[in-house]
Amino acid sequence: MKLLLLITSLPLAHAAKSGFCSYPMWSIPEVGTDTRCDNGRNGCPKRIDEVASPECTDSFGVAGGATCVVRCASDHDGSDNTEAWQCSDTDFETWELVGDSLDCSSEEISEKKEAISLESWKEMARSFQFVPVNGTAAKVGAAGVCEQMVEFIPDVCSCEDTELGGTAHCTVDISTNGTDDDPPFHVDTINMDLELNVCDEPMNINFHIEDELVSNDLFDYKIEAGEADEVGTGLIIPLEIAAVELMLSYELGGTIDKLYMKFGFDLMATVVIAEVYCSSLYSGCPLWFLEAEEDFGDTCA
Structure with a gap:
């Protein structure tokens, strides 16, 4: 009996090349989790609002046209202080801001991780x-x-x-x-x-x-x-x-x-x-x- 784990590295893509956005909790600009920040130039002070957008939380991805509501990290889920991002229904892995942007610049932010070497x-x-x-x-x-x-x-x-x-x-x-x-x-x-x-x-x-x-x-x-x-x-x-x-x-x-x-x-x-x-x-x-x-x-x- 051999017990083992193989680790490889390949592009993560199981969706069509249009109208799909992977991992909203990390791919929306300035949105991250407490331990991970992928798409924030200076960090990720924002979080997915789990009450308003449960389908965007811990999700493999959402289809084009789907909207995810975002809050500042220090606000509670269900807060009125939010912004919305829509996954493009024509372009692959593209988020579009809907309405006004949210200023979370005063937040203590999770630092952006460098690309793994x-x-x-x-x-x-x-x-x-x-x-x-x-x-x-x-x-x-x-x-x-x-x-x-x-x-x-x-x-x-x-x-x-x-x-x-x-x-x-x-x-x-x-x-x-x-x-x-x-x-x-x-x-x-x-x-x-x-x-x-x-x-x-x-x-x-x-x-x-x-x-x-x-x-x-x-x-x-x-x-x-x-x-x-x-x-x-x-x-x-x-x-x-x-x-x-x-x-x-x-x-x-x-x-x-x-x-x-x-x-x-x-x-x-x-x-x-x-x-x-x-x-x-x-x-x-x-x-x-x-x-x-x-x-x-x-x-x-």
């Missing part, structure tokens, strides 16, 4: 780790697929036999190891159900993934034997230095008598303007959370 990303890539949360393994003495896969299913998963195979319920905590200068910190928790339908015809694997940071984000994906690829899940993990997207890497091949499966996670982010893979930074990547070759012929008989 290759060295900074390399250091962070080396620091990521998976931390078991549920602390359970496959059922001891379970019949069927769970028993057969006990060596390969990670310790962060429990396993339940099903009519078509087995389902692994996994809770993956993503944290950093920390350094002498920076203590360890929790990044996100990924919950995943992995349906191993190896006795189905055709055999298939279903992934159901969500993260706890933005609990309404869900990813459902089905693969069949003979497929190998890497796909974006649309689940965004906002780090202090960048927003990264959870990627799923997979390979499923062979027959029921000799089935090969390999599954892993990537994280992808933009590093300045370059695309830099974790595997190009150090030998610990790429990493896979499950890799196995098994004969399920008797189990599924």
